[in-house]
Amino acid sequence: MKIVQNYIRESVSILFLSIFLPLFSIASIVFLIKLATYTAVIQLTIFEMAKLFFFMLPELLFYTLPISFFVAITLALFKLSNDNEIVVLFALGIRPKLIIKTVLKPALFxxxxxxxxxxxxxxHAKTLSSNFISYKKSEAKFNLSASEFGHKFGEWLLYIGKDNQNETYSDVILFNKKQDEEVLIRAKNAQIINDSGILRLKLTSGEGYSYSDEKFTQINFETMFINDTMKTDLDKYETPMEYWLPEAPSSKKRKMLISNILFSLFxxxxxxxxxxxxIVHARHQKGKIYLFMFLGIILYYTLAVTLQLIIGSYALLVLAFGWLLGTYILYKKIIVAKF
Structure with missing residues (x-):
């Protein structure tokens, strides 16, 4: 029996790799095209593109692994049937339930x-990806350059006299007009620093003036930081449970949680x-295997999405038991009754 089980598992493994690798490659190309659209908004290096792709790996694997496994089992059994090996096994007294037991362990794993x-x-990967994109967008908003019109830096009006090659600026002037006070700052050099999503302007070698109707103040400084001018919104969570079931109810995450559990059980x-x-009889059945596989996958995934929209968390029990019972009845009538 172990020899038969190992032979079936080996057949499934070979087909699984031959199906998973092309499917994963196609899905990767689709995701890379999606990543390329970000370059219209932000600048990404090859290393940063690779980092974003790495963040998307869990999602890629989640959608390609179950489909590849289902197709591999079906095609492996179909190949064994066409080679008359399944008929020989049944003729030797091996029951169809041995095949079910053989593929059950890898399916559970x-x-x-x-x-x-x-x-x-x-x-974790989704949060890292979202925060990284937000970080890059915040940098893109401050792609500063010398011009006669100046820039807006948070609450400040910023004028840059000269761009330097090392991503620093010279002859910088900032102006901020408040309700009862005006502030003017002049610095010889300036640099933009993005510290954990908080953009800061580092000024060196300059002076500042503050004047109102009542007083006039002047200061000289070697280094000055203008902080919290633009804070990037970063997502945070402590545990996966907090992400999926946050204190503030999120219907989108709850629906995704239900659907993903059903996809995982496929x-x-x-x-x-x-x-x-x-499992077919090679001489009498010309089963439309590819059509049936396609319809089975589409039907399950459609039911998973539709039922969670209609009946919410009850979809877990309804679809799991309903699908298992329905396919078992088909298995009993079509396979067990004949073999």
Whole structure:
């Protein structure tokens, strides 16, 4: 029995890799095209593009692994059927339930990986990606250069006399008009610093003037920081539970949580369907295997999204038990009854 089980697992493994790698490559290209659209707003180096792609890996794996596994099992069983190996196994007294038991363990293992992926890794990667893009956008808002018109830096009007090659500026003047006071600052050099999403203007070797109807003040300084002029909104969370179930209820995250749990369970819930589609009699059946696989995947994912919109968290029980029961009935009538 172990030899038979190992042979079936080996057949599934070979097909799984041959399906997963092209599917993952296609999905990666789609995500890279999506990343390329960010360059219309922000400047990204090759290293930063690679970093963003790395942040998207959990999402890529989450959507490609279960589909690849289902297709691999179905095609592996179909190939064994076409080679008459399945018929030989059944003729030797091996029951179809042995095939189900053989693929059940890797299916459970994959489900555990998918649940960990979306529940733990996905929030962390999504938050890092969102914060990185916000960080780059905040930098893009202050792509300063010398001009006769000047710039707006938070509450300050900023004039730059000269651009330097080392991303610093010379002959900088800032002006801020408040309700009862006006402030004028002049510095020989300036530099933009982005410190954890907080943009700061570092001024060196300058003087500042503050004047109102009542007084006039002058200061000289070697170094001055103008802080908190523009703070980037960064997402924060302590635990995955706080991300998925925050104190302020988020219907979008709750719906995504339900859908992702159902997507994670797809490998286990569709074992009977894979066996029903893949196990055929080579001489009498010309099963439209690719059509049935496509319809099975589309139907499950459509039901997962639709039911969570209609009945909320009850979709977990309804779809899980309903799909498992329905595919088991098909398996009993089509496979067990014949073989």
């Amino acid at each position: 994959l489900c555990a990986i998918l649940l960990f992926n979306f529940f733990v890794l996905f929030p 490998p286990v819930l569709s074992i009977f369907l894979a066996a029903t589609i893949g």
